Amino acid sequence: MTGSSGVRGNVSATQDAVSATTGDATSSAGREPGDTAASEGDGRRGGGRRSGRETDRRRRRRRALRWSATVLAVVILGGAGAGYLYYEHLNANIKHDDLNIGDAKDRAAGTRANSAGETALNILLIGSDARDTEANQKLGGAKYDFGGPPLADVQMLLHVSADRSNMSVVSMPRDTLLDIPKCTDPDDGKSYPALRHEMTNASLSRGGPGCTVATWEKLTDIHIDHFMMIDFAGVVSMADAIGGVPVCVDANVHSHTSTGKGSGLKLEKGTHPVKGEQALQWLRTRYGFEDDTDLARAKAQHMYMNSMVRELRASAKLTNPNKLRKLAEAATKAITVDDGLDTIGKMYDLAGELQKVPTDRITMTTMPNRYQGERVVPTDDAGQLFRLVREDIALDGKDARKATAAPSPTAVADPAAASGDIAVQVHNGTSTDAERAVRGRATAVKDALAGKGFAKAVADASPATAVAKTVVSYPSADLQGDALAVAKALGIPAGQVKKSTEVSGVTVVVGADWRSGTAYKAPVKNDRTPDTAGAINASDTGQCMHVDPDYTW
Structure with missing residues (x-):
């Protein structure tokens, strides 16, 4: 690309990719005080439900589902406004890794194009709890955990519809029990055997993000095109650069316990813009929201994310070159992507696709789950949710079913025997x-x-x-x-x-759809998003977190 038009193209590309990667740096808000590896056993942190709010809090304190602003990285790509930045050296900051390090034969089939020749896009967003830098350690705590194997404490699948009319985000609780496939570390060739009924966040420590991708494909049968992984660093810078993200609580809240646990968040009733350290506190808060579980924290994180999307798209505040430069530097140093997204130019191409999706067609959900001991497992509703994503059916219910992904087999390699x-x-x-x-x-x-x-x-x-x-x-x-x-x-x-x-x-x-009789009758197709997915629309300005009365002031 040459001439003035080429410069403009590269400048615009950098602008949009900066918006993407800066969002990613916010992804993993750190552990709350008390959420340390020492209190969480062997690193497989999790919690469960018991009768009584206080015992529930104690059991749940080991789970820290940190929201990944990587979602914003892709949701708002190209939506942060104008601005002219050209930083070729940002490419050198971006780390990249293999997309899928499971067995090739176990990969989900590639997503098929619809009748118009358009193909859906699936991106796995991963928040790592690695304490591999002083900045990450300061945000995440657990000084004795420095340099230990990272866990995938945030996992969100972003699905962009084939016609780019809508997006769907599915969060998975970090202590979900599932099967992790065999993975091989691309750096040293070490092979990790398949595991059954293991916590999903352990996948990242088994060779890298490519194993987390393989685990998702095994569970969902959804082909994943890209991943974006980030660590603790950057959340404060992101919130400051935006100028504050409005959040709402229905009562005064102070996330603090007598034993020193809690994020420290202190807000008065109503809607307030949070930024800097206060934004980090919001994203980390579990004690004080609803039933003091990680599911409540995930809801608060979705609210924050939706609000940020609206702020960036409506007011385009990220137009200050100096702010963008600082944010871009921190973000690109914190991000790891697959080879398909390892340059600013590639991110720009992605941004061009995602710009087309209106805010009111973005739907955030959490994988339906139920407790199994101190952990959670997917329910039948989770299978329904994954099918909707696999078949490119909008979770907001505004689209007719599309003819994409996972069609009936057509070509038969070998005819049937007698x-x-x-x-x-x-x-x-x-x-x-x-x-x-x-x-x-x-x-x-x-x-x-x-x-x-x-x-x-x-x-x-x-x-x-x-x-x-x-x-x-x-x-x-x-x-x-x-x-x-x-x-x-x-x-x-x-x-x-x-x-x-x-x-x-x-x-x-x-299956459960054939509990009697000897002639199978296909059930009536249900393309409705399960209520248990807790769907939230990104354009909903009426969201407000319910405060646990035990944490009011």
Whole structure:
């Protein structure tokens, strides 16, 4: 690019990318006093629910879901106004890492284009709790934790629709229990074996952000295109550069306990702009908001994020070159991205796409979950939420269903064998959060298959993982035709036939949608965002945090 137009292009690119990366520096607000590794055992920090507010607070104090301003980095890319900056050296500040370091065969299929040739975009936003610099250690505390393995304490999936009409953000609680796949560190070649029922934030310490990406793809079957990871540094600078972010509380609040815990946030009832250290306190506050849990903190973080989006887009305050320069320097030094976003120019290209999304089409949600001991696990509603994202269905309910992502299989690598030669295992996965598995379902479906000529069908009596929707799985392309034949015989839609490396042959898992009968009836499609996702629209100016009466003054 040459001439004056080229300079303008690079200047504009830097402007937008600076807006992006500066937002990222805010991502991981630090631990509250008392949220140290010593109080949290072996580094797998978490908490649970007990009867009584005070015991609940004690159990939950080990979880610190820090909001990642990386969301802002992509939500407001290119929306911070004009301004002319040209800092080629910022590229050298940006660190980059491999996108996915799990097994290639386990990757989610690439997102398919819609009928107009447009493709959705998925970006994983990661907030690291690393204490690898003096600045991060000062913000995060835990002096004895300096240089220890980082945890992915903030994880948010940002989905940009194929037509760029809307965005969806899904937060995952940091102590969610799930399966982490095998990962290989790209730097030293060290291999980390797969883990079952492990806290999701441990994924980052298993070779880097590429393992967190692999973990998300395994759970959601959503193909992730990019990641952006940041640490503690930069939150104060970001809030100061903006000039303050309006937040609201419905009563006077002071986040402080008699034992010295709490963020220290002290606000009067009403709406107030917070910046600097006070903004950091808001993002870290757990003691004082609603039920004093990390879920309440996440809600406050979403409120802050939405408010910041409105501030930047409406008033375009980040036009002061000196402020932008300082913010850009700090932010680009704190950010780590995949190779697809490792330059200011690449971020500018992303900014051009994201600029198209109006604020009132941005929806923030939290992955639906339930407690399991002191941790949480995804619920059936989480599966519903992930499906909506996977199929590019707007979470605000304003779009018709789009023909994208995860279509029914079309090309079959190998035709089906004769019915009598197809070995099929049938499992009972009919349990739900509210109901036990129905006895005998695997046998009933096995008998139905035998009656249709599948003589090698067998019922597996071992406990099966519960699934909301019946699925037929196959391990390799040569068995796809067999799996489709089994699905057709049972009346199961081809869209519910999936390739999976977790099965050794054609496998039917009878789900909660088929608790009786031998002829499958596909449930009526429900494209509504679950209420348990706690959806918040970025344009909602009426949001106000409820204050726990125990923390008023």
